[in-house]
Amino acid sequence: xxPLPSMMTGKIGLKHGxxxxxxxxxxxxxxxxxxxxxxxxxxxxxxxxxGAALRVGDQWxxxxxxxxxxxxxxxxxxxxxxLAVSGTVNDLAMMGATEPFALTCGIIIEExxxxxxxxxxxxxxxxxxxxxxxxxxxxxxxxxxNGELDGIVLNTAGIAFSRRIVSDRGLRPGxxxxxxxxxxxxxxAVMAHRHQLGFEGALESDVAPLNDLVAAALEAAADGVVxxxxxxxxxxxxxxxxxxxxxxxxVVLDEGKLPLRDQVRAASxxxxxxxxxxxxxxxxxxxxxxxAVDAVLxxxxxxxxxIEAEVIGSCVEERPGFVILDTGFGRxxxxxxxxxxxxxIC
Amino acid sequence: xxPLPSMMTGKIGLKHGxxxxxxxxxxxxxxxxxxxxxxxxxxxxxxxxxGAALRVGDQWxxxxxxxxxxxxxxxxxxxxxxLAVSGTVNDLAMMGATEPFALTCGIIIEExxxxxxxxxxxxxxxxxxxxxxxxxxxxxxxxxxNGELDGIVLNTAGIAFSRRIVSDRGLRPGxxxxxxxxxxxxxxAVMAHRHQLGFEGALESDVAPLNDLVAAALEAAADGVVxxxxxxxxxxxxxxxxxxxxxxxxVVLDEGKLPLRDQVRAASxxxxxxxxxxxxxxxxxxxxxxxAVDAVLxxxxxxxxxIEAEVIGSCVEERPGFVILDTGFGRxxxxxxxxxxxxxIC
Numbered sequence: 001x002x003p004l005p006s007m008m009t010g011k012i013g014l015k016h017g018x019x020x021x022x023x024x025x026x027x028x029x030x031x032x033x034x035x036x037x038x039x040x041x042x043x044x045x046x047x048x049x050x051g052a053a054l055r056v057g058d059q060w061x062x063x064x065x066x067x068x069x070x071x072x073x074x075x076x077x078x079x080x081x082x083l084a085v086s087g088t089v090n091d092l093a094m095m096g097a098t099e100p101f102a103l104t105c106g107i108i109i110e111e112x113x114x115x116x117x118x119x120x121x122x123x124x125x126x127x128x129x130x131x132x133x134x135x136x137x138x139x140x141x142x143x144x145x146n147g148e149l150d151g152i153v154l155n156t157a158g159i160a161f162s163r164r165i166v167s168d169r170g171l172r173p174g175x176x177x178x179x180x181x182x183x184x185x186x187x188x189a190v191m192a193h194r195h196q197l198g199f200e201g202a203l204e205s206d207v208a209p210l211n212d213l214v215a216a217a218l219e220a221a222a223d224g225v226v227x228x229x230x231x232x233x234x235x236x237x238x239x240x241x242x243x244x245x246x247x248x249x250x251v252v253l254d255e256g257k258l259p260l261r262d263q264v265r266a267a268s269x270x271x272x273x274x275x276x277x278x279x280x281x282x283x284x285x286x287x288x289x290x291x292a293v294d295a296v297l298x299x300x301x302x303x304x305x306x307i308e309a310e311v312i313g314s315c316v317e318e319r320p321g322f323v324i325l326d327t328g329f330g331r332x333x334x335x336x337x338x339x340x341x342x343x344x345i346c
Numbered sequence: 347x348x349p350l351p352s353m354m355t356g357k358i359g360l361k362h363g364x365x366x367x368x369x370x371x372x373x374x375x376x377x378x379x380x381x382x383x384x385x386x387x388x389x390x391x392x393x394x395x396x397g398a399a400l401r402v403g404d405q406w407x408x409x410x411x412x413x414x415x416x417x418x419x420x421x422x423x424x425x426x427x428x429l430a431v432s433g434t435v436n437d438l439a440m441m442g443a444t445e446p447f448a449l450t451c452g453i454i455i456e457e458x459x460x461x462x463x464x465x466x467x468x469x470x471x472x473x474x475x476x477x478x479x480x481x482x483x484x485x486x487x488x489x490x491x492n493g494e495l496d497g498i499v500l501n502t503a504g505i506a507f508s509r510r511i512v513s514d515r516g517l518r519p520g521x522x523x524x525x526x527x528x529x530x531x532x533x534x535a536v537m538a539h540r541h542q543l544g545f546e547g548a549l550e551s552d553v554a555p556l557n558d559l560v561a562a563a564l565e566a567a568a569d570g571v572v573x574x575x576x577x578x579x580x581x582x583x584x585x586x587x588x589x590x591x592x593x594x595x596x597v598v599l600d601e602g603k604l605p606l607r608d609q610v611r612a613a614s615x616x617x618x619x620x621x622x623x624x625x626x627x628x629x630x631x632x633x634x635x636x637x638a639v640d641a642v643l644x645x646x647x648x649x650x651x652x653i654e655a656e657v658i659g660s661c662v663e664e665r666p667g668f669v670i671l672d673t674g675f676g677r678x679x680x681x682x683x684x685x686x687x688x689x690x691i692c
Binding site for chain 2 (some may be wrong): 010011012013014015016017018023026027030031033034042044045051052054056061063064065066067068069071101102104105106107108109110111112113114115118119122123126136137138139140141142143144145147148149150153155157159161343344
């Protein structure tokens with residue numbers, strides 16, 4: 001591992017936005033430094049979970065926000081609008097809050113951006129909201145000068161009320177790791193498109209709102225679902241590292257079980273990008289108690305977005321915080337992406 | 347007035363982010379086009395108010411969001427961090443929700459941005475949160491490549507529970523218009539700084555969270571406060587045009603009563619910027635029933651942020667949607683800024 005950058009005197013680099021270790025250090029050492037502790041009993045920024053959860057009466061109010069800087073804004077399988085709605089709905093769902101109450105949307109546009117493209121993005125956001133059964137209730141629009149912003153960026157925040165919270169740190173040895181479908185689709189589709197690899201059509205982003213799928217899993221075995229995370233920036237490797245470290249367990253992955261499309265595998269070999277490091281925008285990693293895994297898997301596979309769900313690994317006491325890939329021929333450590341390879345992937 | 351741009355075939359221009367008519371048209375004709383109506387009884391995006399208000403039990407949940415693209419991020423009297431917290435707290439307060447429950451913060455940083463500057467911004471946000479008695483509960487960090495974003499932009503969303511909502515459209519003839527202090531300070535301070543006019547120190551942004559001040563006004567005369575807006579982008583002129591048009595009244599301003607610092611006046615003359623068009627980031631325009639105006643004014647003036655509060659005009663039946671300036675020698679129409687003069691002012 002590389003030495004810690006001296007953040008006090010340093011410059012922000014692309015890796016600080018890449019979803020991996022450098023980003024977590026930036027957030028921990030700069031953004032959250034000296035932050036006052038949040039009200040007791042809540043999930044605050046110090047948890048570095050998918051969002052915050054605050055008590056309101058006998059419920060939780062779950063709040064999350066994300067900015068979207070993806071380049072290009074239109075890509076095979078989706079666009080920045082669908083991504084922004086799905087990403088925020090999914091962050092709420094990963095906390096166990098599967099009924100998004102409302103979204104906000106901040107739009108920042110570069111002068112000269114085509115109005116017709118803005119209309120496409122608006123239509124796409126509205127369609128994704130209908131899928132997720134939510135709505136954008138308020139927004140803001142800013143314009144930056146030509147050359148001051150590359151195209152368009154969006155920010156969405158979302159809120160939801162929930163009776164129960166699922167954290168990203170509830171794993172214990174023996175728990176099983178479930179993925180709701182194929183990995184790496186979003187990251188490789190965007191990178192192949194950017195490099196004009198000509199896979200288009202066959203290689204598409206998986207971007208989709210997952211609240212309905214997650215609700216099905218929770219309904220199948222509410223107490224058996226003990227940790228969730230959507231493996232976006234930094235991919236499955238980054239999500240599992242974070243879940244393992246926070247839970248104090250090791251995670252052993254069975255490589256043969258990882259659902260992977262042929263085109264994603266081909267693109268990953270051409271581009272030299274490990275699919276374990278590539279972003280997903282329509283998948284969830286779910287930690288499940290062993291006795292609940294059959295019920296959860298059946299519920300996921302009965303849903304159109306979970307047909308290819310698989311049990312891909314399990315949690316062990318050894319090597320807490322590490323992710324180990326069992327290839328069938330031996331075991332190796334999965335690295336956590338630094339992520340400079342994949343800037344502006346979401 | 348200039349003809350409507352053909353948005354369908356057009357390009358987004360700086361004026362579409364300037365807070366005036368062009369921005370309202372962009373939002374109405376593109377961003378909100380074909381939006382599904384929000385749940386009944388709520389204040390949704392179609393209201394184009396400072397935020398949304400949704401029923402939750404016997405309360406309102408008020409939600410707002412804003413992005414901040416100010417250039418430069420550090421300016422006399424404040425910085426982008428203080429601006430982002432204050433702006434969102436103030437949008438909640440303008441809806442009558444003076445106890446911000448929680449804020450979110452999305453940060454987008456250009457590669458190469460100094461970590462020390464990020465730390466200053468973080469400290470400033472924390473300080474502003476303490477002033478407003480709120481906290482940032484969750485966030486997101488993205489990095490864009492060198493040259494893809496000019497410096498840093500922030501997005502904050504805020505939520506608050508409130509028993510009562512104050513809209514921006516409750517004015518009727520006879521109501522008085524109150525401003526909580528001097529006008530144009532933020533816009534002229536930033537523009538003078540940008541043009542290196544050398545006014546610094548004497549000319550500072552008014553950026554501040556106003557929830558406490560607004561709470562004092564509401565406590566003095568809850569039913570007498572019938573409309574509120576913070577005159578940010580587009581200044582007092584834009585805020586009053588919007589309030590007048592939505593309420594169906596004319597507004598007559600008494601020029602002699604407009605609180606204006608000497609330095610702001612001097613800078614406005616040098617730069618050719620009407621202080622009525624310049625952004626404020628620590629002021630509220632409040633529409634008050636005539637019988638409540640003494641109580642509201644006294645409550646405002648008793649607060650450190652409202653010492654210079656003034657009754658600056660009143661509402662009339664004639665010329666609904668127009669703002670008229672009574673100069674003492676005659677009357678003229680106040681124009682609504684197109685706003686290209688003041689890009690990235692907040």
